């Protein structure tokens with residue numbers, strides 16, 4: 016099955032029109048020494064029907080959340096995705112077009128970006144936001160790069176309670192340009208402001224904290240902010256957008272940059288992507304921001320319209336002096352987030368956040384009542400928490416999968432955390448009391 | 463009439479989705495969280511109903527031009543038809559609702575797909591190993607550069623420079639800087655190709671890599687690619703292929719066979735995953751055998767009949783993002799490769815090349831191919847006998863005499879119902895228009911495009927004003943870009959806060 020409309024007769028007519036006898040004549044520029052002998056070694060073509068069957072079978076071999084009750088989080092969450100999102104974002108006009116290089120015929124995408132930027136600023140309480148980043152981890156790494164260029168300092172400090180993938184990604188990005196990265200241990204689940212104070216120096220560009228953090232706990236943001244700014248460093252906060260329905264905004268805490276994973280806003284978990292990263296900052300950093308940014312303007316007849324703007328930051332203009340290399344980002348996912356936030360609205364976001372609080376606390380309390388189980392950290396949490404288990408968490412997760420439960424994340428998968436018998440459990444608004452009770456009962460078998 | 467902002471449609475009390483009432487015991491929020499952490503001012507999100515949302519975004523969508531309507535000849539971006547079955551496959555709940563932090567035993571289908579896609583991409587590239595982690599082409603470049611840096615470091619010397627042609631895409635030099643290397647630019651010769659003599663002079667023991675697009679960004683095949691590879695390898699450097707133009711070579715030649723050591727793929731170009739108005743995409747990277755150990759962690763592997771992620775890669779550069787990559791794009795690319803099979807993929811490239819040459823030849827009278835020769839700034843024609851590959855770059859300098867620029871022609875094309883080619887890239891073609899039809903345009907569709915371009919060339923002679931003031935039929939006219947370049951135009955919240 017190919018998707019080529021032209022027939023042999025069409026090709027013949029085209030070749031005649033340009034005076035060639037075969038396509039081979041167009042390939043003479045490719046030296047024979049590098050030409051492929053024979054065909055690629057790939058499986059033979061499938062019809063559309065066969066494709067459905069083959070891939071349907073593959074998908075069915077996964078224990079996905081349509082068939083299992085999922086308590087897995089750790090940066091992506093099984094939040095409810097209202098139906099209208101897929102129907103709207105699936106429209107060809109949004110799905111198949113590309114970066115709005117011709118704004119006159121791309122106002123749908125551009126206005127969508129402007130609305131997205133506004134919503135991200137509303138959520139984060141910051142001045143400016145871009146059109147999207149690849150994901151939460153790479154957005155965090157780009158925040159570190161921005162902090163370095165804005166402060167001309169070369170050191171980045173991360174709380175050890177930040178998502179391990181974010182920490183690893185920051186380290187990967189930092190290596191080439193020679194940024195030194197330090198991670199501060201958080202044995203009690205959150206970053207100790209005194210420890211941070213002693214680690215800060217006048218070469219520290221920024222401190223990166225996540226709030227709620229990887230363990231679900233709230234950090235001592237007010238104290239951390241005071242310490243970070245006291246040392247002249249920037250405060251970068253990675254946040255869960257759903258939490259911002261009840262938890263204070265990064266802007267109000269005094270953060271300079273807020274980043275995060277936007278999947279929770281109307282995007283499927285999709286085995287890790289595509290979803291979106293978001294990036295917001297104080298206005299003084301706008302000319303150092305990575306990524307596309309849309310701005311409002313007018314046309315010759317004074318009609319409102321939107322264009323990509325401040326492009327002097329970007330790779331196609333500034334090349335090796337660009338603030339980032341990002342070109343294609345996550346526009347459709349950002350649109351889905353925008354539609355999600357429109358549907359859910361001001362009240363709805365608060366309601367989802369409160370449902371997460373109620374359900375996760377109900378689950379945590381019931382699990383902590385089981386003999387042998389306890390909450391690992393005595394800190395306020397939002398929708399996710401760590402329990403210490405009487406048996407190896409990996410074994411619990413494997414055994415409970417047979418009962419149709421995706422129990423959570425065995426923290427031994429992240430050796431750098433040095434947490435023994437830690438199981439990270441996430442409870443979103445999507446979990447019912449019956450599912451939670453089933454989880455508790457199943458865990459009880461290990462008491 | 464312009465469409466209001468979603469915020470302007472807001473009316474207190476409206477709701478777009480209903481949520482369940484709590485089925486667990488409920489306590490006040492302040493019993494869960496400290497007062498100091500409770501949100502003071504709620505975010506100013508709109509209050510709208512579902513019908514408001516559906517109509518608003520449907521109306522907005524109608525303001526977009528898109529390739530499901532007609533040809534979208536945006537050169538370098540490979541805007542081909544996106545098969546609809548791919549969308550259904552990616553939406554299967556077994557894929558869409560699979561969580562990346564589940565244990566591997568419950569993700570066997572997902573891992574199998576990733577494993578097989580990596581293997582198929584490696585075969586297409588003629589290279590040994592592939593990472594699927596990068597999120598886009600530019601992210602693939604960055605990953606590839608990190609891998610190359612790790613290779614040099616492992617040999618004891620990181621080196622300092624990366625050479626790129628002056629015709630390169632902007633992401634190439636931007637990625638070079640991000641990895642802590644310096645860009646050295648090499649001029650393109652009068653044939654629109656790499657000047658191999660100049661390359662031999664520029665390359666030295668501080669050169670980490672040469673980054674090249676092949677076919678290059680002029681749509682020309684670098685026939686001396688083996689010589690280039692030898693020069694690069696003799697200097698101990700690596701040869702990187704920007705795979706943005708892979709749509710020209712499927713099953714015809716392979717990056718590895720040409721001598722490239724590293725290549726990135728753009729799944730959203732060659733492998734038909736839709737561009738989404740600017741993403742998502744995916745930028746897997748393929749490498750030769752001795753570079754495999756540096757690829758990002760984790761890597762999907764097969765042990766007997768079971769698949770798993772391998773995290774034990776001590777020499778890896780680490781992660782370049784969270785989780786395993788843009789899996790939804792992998793599903794679509796996998797479906798596309800399986801649907802086409804080996805012969806189908808080769809037909810893709812052959813048809814893409816034929817379509818581009820047909821347009822190029824039929825338009826060359828009005829839109830000739832030229833290149834600015836470095837130093838002299840002299841505009842030189844590309845030799846007429848040289849075919850283009852899957853795209854070509856035409857120059858519009860001859861329209862200057864009528865006060866018309868390529869920008870004007872692009873805008874006028876919108877009136878004719880086509881999206882515009884990529885303009886003003888590459889930088890070495892004056893008044894550039896880069897045309898890439900792809901294999902999914904039929905002869906009729908291409909003929910309509912040729913007719914439109916020809917008609918515009920005639921309009922430039924007869925009524926240049928009409929072209930200069932285009933577009934005339936689009937939802938908005940030309941927009942004042944300077945006016946948008948201020949933080950206050952970037953979102954409603956900031957604009958309001960300034961007003962207060």
Ligand SMILES: Cc1ncc(COP(=O)(O)O)c(C=O)c1O
Pocket residue numbers: 341342343538539598599600601631633634675679704706707728743745
């Ligand atoms: C030649 C070339 N290289 C690199 C890129 C960057 O790819 P992406 O936009 O997927 O990051 C593009 C496309 O935009 C391109 O055309």
